[in-house]
Amino acid sequence: xxxxxxxxxxxxxxxxxxxxxxxxxxxxxxxxxxxxxxxxxxxxxxxxxxxxxxxxxxxxxxxxxxxxxxxxxxxxxxxxxxxxxxxxxxxxxxxxxxxxxxxxxxxxxxxxx
Amino acid sequence: xxxxxxxxxxxxxxxxxxxxxxxxxxxxxxxxxxxxxxxxxxxxxxxxxxxxxxxxxxxxxxxxxxxxxxxxxxxxxxxxxxxxxxxxxxxxxxxxxxxxxxxxxxxxx
Numbered sequence: 001x002x003x004x005x006x007x008x009x010x011x012x013x014x015x016x017x018x019x020x021x022x023x024x025x026x027x028x029x030x031x032x033x034x035x036x037x038x039x040x041x042x043x044x045x046x047x048x049x050x051x052x053x054x055x056x057x058x059x060x061x062x063x064x065x066x067x068x069x070x071x072x073x074x075x076x077x078x079x080x081x082x083x084x085x086x087x088x089x090x091x092x093x094x095x096x097x098x099x100x101x102x103x104x105x106x107x108x109x110x111x112x113x
Numbered sequence: 114x115x116x117x118x119x120x121x122x123x124x125x126x127x128x129x130x131x132x133x134x135x136x137x138x139x140x141x142x143x144x145x146x147x148x149x150x151x152x153x154x155x156x157x158x159x160x161x162x163x164x165x166x167x168x169x170x171x172x173x174x175x176x177x178x179x180x181x182x183x184x185x186x187x188x189x190x191x192x193x194x195x196x197x198x199x200x201x202x203x204x205x206x207x208x209x210x211x212x213x214x215x216x217x218x219x220x221x222x
Contacts, residue, residue, distance in 0.1 A: 042214035104155035
């Protein structure tokens with residue numbers, strides 16, 4: 001099993017550009033989440049989904065959009081990249097959000113210049 | 114704001130010593146989980162303790178939970194250089210998993 005796969009691993013964007021971070025899981029998990037990790041801030045929840053067609057905001061949702069058309073995929077869209085969005089982004093999935101262990105991807109390191 | 118606050122932020126010990134990390138949280142929870150992150154990698158789940166449990170063991174790990182004080186501790190016994198990593202607590206409730214800021218553990222051989 002591949003687990004949780006994130007692409008790309010690294011990305012450099014110019015301010016104002018848009019892009020989509022991809023996340024796919026092959027464990028048939030209902031729950032998927034996106035986090036960003038900044039130095040000294042730990043992980044902060046951006047958006048999460050409790051199943052296909054259902055998404056909700058986390059702690060820091062501004063500037064990001066998500067959709068969940070399938071159980072397997074949960075892409076994160078940056079609409080107009082800003083330097084403040086420079087971070088490492090992690091996707092996670094779990095059988096039951098907050099109730100069972102979460103499995104994480106290896107992360108996407110994004111730099112906005 | 115983040116749910117969990119971890120203490121200490123950084124901890125340096127010698128191989129063979131025990132390492133204790135603490136986590137405090139603000140609101141009621143269904144469970145508390147601990148994760149480990151090696152530099153530049155994704156997080157790996159270590160242990161989950163439910164709100165009606167007080168203590169849990171897994172190998173060299175011991176986790177306690179005190180819901181009256183809204184706090185938890187992670188004890189790693191007989192530490193090894195390979196335990197060097199960042200450790201995070203995370204609280205689960207209402208469909209969300211919220212992380213603390215983490216403790217950076219360095220185990221010197």
